[in-house]
Amino acid sequence: xxxxxxxxxxxxxxxxxxxxxxxxxxxxxxxxxxxxxxxxxxxxxxxxxxxxxxxxxxxxxxxxxxxxxxxxxxxxxxxxxxxxxxxxxxxxxxxxxxxxxxxxxxxxxxxxxxxxxxxxxxxxxxxxxxxxxxxxxxxxxxxxxxxxxxxxxxxxxxxxxxxxxxxxxxxxxxxxxxxxxxxxxxxxxxxxxxxxxxxxxxxxxxxxxxxxxxxxxxxxxxxxxxxxxxxxxxxxxxxxxxxxxxxxxxxxxxxxxxxxxxxxxxxxxxxxxxxxxxxxxxxxxxxxxxxxxxxxxxxxxxxxxxxxxxxxxxxxxxxxxxxxxxxxxxxxxxxxxxxxxxxxxxxxxxxxxxxxxxxxxxxxxxxxxx
Amino acid sequence: xxxxxxxxxxxxxxxxxxxxxxxxxxxxxxxxxxxxxxxxxxxxxxxxxxxxxxxxxxxxxxxxxxxxxxxxxxxxxxxxxxxxxxxxxxxxxxxxxxxxxxxxxxxxxxxxxxxxxxxxxxxxxxxxxxxxxxxxxxxxxxxxxxxxxxxxxxxxxxxxxxxxxxxxxxxxxxxxxxxxxxxxxxxxxxxxxxxxxxxxxxxxxxxxxxxxxxxxxxxxxxxxxxxxxxxxxxxxxxxxxxxxxxxxxxxxxxxxxxxxxxxxxxxxxxxxxxxxxxxxxxxxxxxxxxxxxxxxxxxxxxxxxxxxxxxxxxxxxxxxxxxxxxxxxxxxxxxxxxxxxxxxxxxxxxxxxxxxxxxxxxxxxxxxxx
DNA sequence: TTGTATGCGTTATCAT
DNA sequence: ATGATAACGCATACAA
Numbered sequence: 067x068x069x070x071x072x073x074x075x076x077x078x079x080x081x082x083x084x085x086x087x088x089x090x091x092x093x094x095x096x097x098x099x100x101x102x103x104x105x106x107x108x109x110x111x112x113x114x115x116x117x118x119x120x121x122x123x124x125x126x127x128x129x130x131x132x133x134x135x136x137x138x139x140x141x142x143x144x145x146x147x148x149x150x151x152x153x154x155x156x157x158x159x160x161x162x163x164x165x166x167x168x169x170x171x172x173x174x175x176x177x178x179x180x181x182x183x184x185x186x187x188x189x190x191x192x193x194x195x196x197x198x199x200x201x202x203x204x205x206x207x208x209x210x211x212x213x214x215x216x217x218x219x220x221x222x223x224x225x226x227x228x229x230x231x232x233x234x235x236x237x238x239x240x241x242x243x244x245x246x247x248x249x250x251x252x253x254x255x256x257x258x259x260x261x262x263x264x265x266x267x268x269x270x271x272x273x274x275x276x277x278x279x280x281x282x283x284x285x286x287x288x289x290x291x292x293x294x295x296x297x298x299x300x301x302x303x304x305x306x307x308x309x310x311x312x313x314x315x316x317x318x319x320x321x322x323x324x325x326x327x328x329x330x331x332x333x334x335x336x337x338x339x340x341x342x343x344x345x346x347x348x349x350x351x352x353x354x355x356x357x358x359x360x361x362x363x364x365x366x367x368x369x370x371x372x373x374x375x376x377x378x379x380x381x382x383x384x385x386x387x388x389x390x391x392x393x394x395x396x397x398x399x400x401x402x403x404x405x406x407x408x409x410x411x412x413x414x415x416x417x418x419x420x421x422x423x424x425x426x427x428x429x430x431x432x433x434x435x436x
Numbered sequence: 437x438x439x440x441x442x443x444x445x446x447x448x449x450x451x452x453x454x455x456x457x458x459x460x461x462x463x464x465x466x467x468x469x470x471x472x473x474x475x476x477x478x479x480x481x482x483x484x485x486x487x488x489x490x491x492x493x494x495x496x497x498x499x500x501x502x503x504x505x506x507x508x509x510x511x512x513x514x515x516x517x518x519x520x521x522x523x524x525x526x527x528x529x530x531x532x533x534x535x536x537x538x539x540x541x542x543x544x545x546x547x548x549x550x551x552x553x554x555x556x557x558x559x560x561x562x563x564x565x566x567x568x569x570x571x572x573x574x575x576x577x578x579x580x581x582x583x584x585x586x587x588x589x590x591x592x593x594x595x596x597x598x599x600x601x602x603x604x605x606x607x608x609x610x611x612x613x614x615x616x617x618x619x620x621x622x623x624x625x626x627x628x629x630x631x632x633x634x635x636x637x638x639x640x641x642x643x644x645x646x647x648x649x650x651x652x653x654x655x656x657x658x659x660x661x662x663x664x665x666x667x668x669x670x671x672x673x674x675x676x677x678x679x680x681x682x683x684x685x686x687x688x689x690x691x692x693x694x695x696x697x698x699x700x701x702x703x704x705x706x707x708x709x710x711x712x713x714x715x716x717x718x719x720x721x722x723x724x725x726x727x728x729x730x731x732x733x734x735x736x737x738x739x740x741x742x743x744x745x746x747x748x749x750x751x752x753x754x755x756x757x758x759x760x761x762x763x764x765x766x767x768x769x770x771x772x773x774x775x776x777x778x779x780x781x782x783x784x785x786x787x788x789x790x791x792x793x794x795x796x797x798x799x800x801x802x803x804x805x806x
Numbered sequence: 807t808t809g810t811a812t813g814c815g816t817t818a819t820c821a822t
Numbered sequence: 823a824t825g826a827t828a829a830c831g832c833a834t835a836c837a838a
Contacts, residue, residue: 088572088595090831101809106833113834114807133595136570137510138831141814146507148550156526156551157536166527166553178550178567180518181526182543183536197548200506202458225458225503324749356753379694380750383726460815471825476817483818484823508815511830 089130097126109134140202149406150198151181152191152208153232154322159349159378160395161209164232167399168207175407177204186211186291186322192218199225205406209233213291228409232402234291242405244398244420245293248375251391251424252297255345255373256304258428263435264343264371265308268316268334269301270327270355271347290319294347297375301345316341320351327354328361335362335370342435343371349378352388367433377427386430394422459500467496479504510572519776520568521551522561522578523602524692529719529748530765531579534602537769538577545777547574556581556692562588569595575776579603583661598779602772604661612775614768614790615663618745621761621794622667625715625743626674628798633805634713634741635678638686638704639671640697640725641717660689664717667745671715686711690721697724698731705732705740712805713741719748722758737803747797756800764792 095105100119107113108123109132115123126132140146149172153161169179180203182194188211195218198206205228210216216236219229223241231243259267273290287298298317305313316334320326327346334341335358344359346352352374364370366386374381377390401420409415465475470489477483478493479502485493496502510516519542523531539549550573552564558581565588568576575598580586586606589599593611601613629637643660657668668687675683686704690696697716704711705728714729716722722744734740736756744751747760771790779785 088831091833092831102832103810103834104808107808110833116807119807131591133566133570135511135572135831137507137516137572138814139833140507141505141511141816142831142833144814155536156539157533162532163527165551166525169526169551170553173552178552178571180548180550181535181539182548183540196503200503201548202505202507221501350749353749353753360753378750379720379723380748380753383723383730383750384753385755458815461817462815472816473818473825473827474823477824480817486823489823505815508830509817511832512815512817514830 088135089132090135091132094123094126094130094132097130098122144202146202146204147177148180148198148201148203149177149403150194150203150206150208150227151179152184152194152198152206153181154186154209154211155183156181157183160233160376160393163395164209164399164402167396168232168403169399171400171403175403184211188212188215195219195222198222199227203227205230205410207232207402207406210236210239210291213237213289213295228406228413230402230406230409232398233293240417242409242418244401244405244422246393246398246422246424248293248391248424249296249300251426252300252345252375253304254426255375255389255391256301258426258432259343259345259371259373260304260308262371262432265305265310265435266316266339266341266343267301267305268318268331268341268344269298269347270318270320270330270334270344270351271298272322272327272351273319297347322350324350324354324357327351328357329354331355331358332361335359335364341370343373343432346372346374348376349374349381349390352376352378352390356384356388366431369436371432371435373432381427381429384431389429389431390427392425392427394424397422458505459502460505461502464493464496464500464502467500468492514572516572516574517547518568518571518573519547519549519773520564520573520576520578520597521549522554522564522568522576523551524556524579524581525553526551527553530603530746530763533765534579534769534772537766538602538773539769541770541773545773554581558582558585565589565592568592569597573597575600575780577602577772577776580606580609580661583607583659583665598776598783600772600776600779602768603663610787612779612788614771614775614792616763616768616792616794618663618761618794619666619670621796622670622715622745623674624796625745625759625761626671628796628802629713629715629741629743630674630678632741632802635675635680635805636686636709636711636713637671637675638688638701638711638714639668639717640688640690640700640704640714640721641668642692642697642721643689667717692720694720694724694727697721698727699724701725701728702731705729705734711740713743713802716742716744718746719744719751719760722746722748722760726754726758736801739806741802741805743802751797751799754801759799759801760797762795762797764794767792 095102105123107115108120151165151168156162156165172179184190191211207230209232214237216239219239222229229241231241233245271294302313318330320330344355346355374390377392381388381390465472475493477485478490521535521538526532526535542549554560561581577600579602584607586609589609592599599611601611603615641664672683688700690700714725716725744760747762751758751760
């Protein structure tokens with residue numbers, strides 16, 4: 067007669083009796099009639115263990131539905147299989163798709179992704195990094211909200227959590243990084259617009275910081291996260307090169323979100339000398355721009371041209387199709403995780419910077435300036 | 437003279453010397469001159485500890501930049517602050533935004549979200565759940581890929597990880613669940629179409645399983661994930677009620693993704709008696725439908741009406757604006773996490789089902805049947 | 807090949 | 823109020 071009334075004694079009752087206490091390695095070992103060490107070796111596939119012992123252990127684990135406790139394992143090994151992904155908003159097209167790629171690449175490497183949305187708020191980013199450090203994350207992929215404030219990232223590295231910078235660089239933070247060549251792409255966009263006769267070209271960019279910065283001088287541009295800054299610099303440079311006198315006359319920095327972009331664009335379109343073209347920094351901004359253009363009753367591309375710095379999925383269902391820069395989101399995500407894995411494997415290797423090409427896709431929304 | 441040459445002895449060298457070994461509670465205790473127990477109480481804010489001791493401990497923790505090791509804590513407490521989010525694709529508009537809301541709600545409650553994309557593959561879903569169990573996740577929010585196969589979810593519950601079903605229900609799985617009232621919304625859509633004289637109304641739905649199911653009998657409908665199934669049932673019922681003889685003549689189930697939807701729609705439009713309206717199950721499918729309509733050179737809403745079962749961000753920038761059912765994504769996510777938190781707090785409470793209203797937004801893309 | 811024994815960093819119990 | 827000490831589940835150095 068059995069001396070304990072466990073599930074085994076009650077028979078193969080198919081998992082209805084909810085057991086709140088998980089099966090441990092010890093139980094498996096006992097069941098298999100070996101020591102914990104042997105059971106651990108058999109399951110972990112290391113050390114040396116006889117065929118017979120291995121069979122017994124594996125069978126016992128199977129029967130008991132043993133699930134190794136990763137938490138306990140981590141306390142012992144000092145490392146977890148968790149990586150952090152810290153971005154502005156996984157609900158947005160750009161970061162949503164990037165995050166998906168990062169997360170998939172992580173899984174393929176046996177790591178799990180914890181995601182945090184910062185809404186571009188540096189405080190949230192700091193808190194997220196701090197949390198990931200407490201969780202002893204194996205590494206962090208971050209699209210930093212600030213170009214200048216990166217001390218928390220350096221601290222993470224010092225604490226043993228490698229950091230990979232996605233889409234943006236940070237002053238004074240030495241880390242692996244990957245981003246797309248927004249500068250070249252934006253220059254190509256501007257070249258096309260200028261060659262088509264456009265001179266009053268507006269640029270509406272999402273930007274953290276003081277909203278609705280007034281035209282005139284823009285020291286703020288240097289404080290923008292680099293991907294935005296790169297595009298704007300290319301924009302200003304192109305205009306200057308084309309002989310435009312006040313290149314920043316039609317530059318608008320506005321808070322993230324469609325509504326702000328719509329308002330900013332509406333103001334631009336209300337000017338006596340309204341722009342003949344609008345360059346939207348990304349897909350979300352483009353939505354606001356198109357809304358404003360529509361409200362103003364202007365036709366595209368006849369009366370105004372529109373182009374976006376990111377290619378949203380819907381770019382080909384507008385009439386006319388939206389010209390845009392296609393960001394290599396999937397490759398960005400994959401590369402980010404690759405860089406992270408390489409650094410985890412070899413913490414002392416030199417930092418690497420990957421710049422991925424972004425293609426300018428000229429479609430119907432660009433016309434000739436009147 | 438100090439008897440140890442720690443960072444404190446070397447002065448406030450600002451974090452340049454990378455320390456791979458994290459500060460432990462013991463170190464803080466030693467620094468503060470108290471026992472580990474007292475340090476733990478002071479930091480944990482429980483038990484009783486004198487003012488002076490508390491001060492010392494807090495100061496020491498601050499100086500040493502102590503970061504409590506959540507992994508060690510979890511081994512001891514047996515519970516983690518990790519929740520799983522298992523959905524088809526966080527890069528998609530619907531799940532991307534839902535996931536964002538879930539993740540934010542989790543953070544607000546002190547939990548962290550690890551996300552997994554299944555691409556609607558049940559095997560991936562199983563592996564994800566298994567992984568979350570090994571990680572000892574505190575709970576799981578899942579949009580199950582299969583309506584019938586839910587044993588892994590029941591196992592998760594049995595293992596102590598509560599499950600909340602998002603957007604979809606599963607046969608034989610008793611769990612909290614939240615979804616939107618797709619049936620009512622789809623019925624409203626159909627009512628409008630029918631009242632405008634439409635009879636040949638196509639429905640293009642994303643669906644896992646055998647692709648391109650032929651018209652005729654659709655036993656497969658009952659196997660669809662419920663949100664899709666609910667819509668289709670409403671569609672078929674509405675057509676039947678309107679006296680349409682073969683309600684499934686224009687029903688198309690196709691694999692997830694824009695391209696498949698485009699092909700399916702193209703086939704429908706090529707029929708001698710082409711549909712006068714198309715109901716797209718979600719935003720991604722709508723993209724394909726619009727593409728096909730455009731390729732066929734048909735005008736909306738003059739020659740064909742289009743409506744989507746999910747309201748994508750871009751619905752108002754098409755010409756004309758796309759009619760759609762607005763899914764309460766944010767509320768779905770928040771509710772899912774609320775349900776999970778409540779169950780974690782009280783595992784034995786009765787299961788709860790929340791059905792959120794989905795609003796049908798009639799815009800310009802619906803016209804009168806010729 | 808196998809088992810014994812110890813440690814990971816925490817929380818929590820129980821004396822003091 | 824405080825400190826010594828046991829546990830959590832696993833991995834592993836070392837002894838057998």
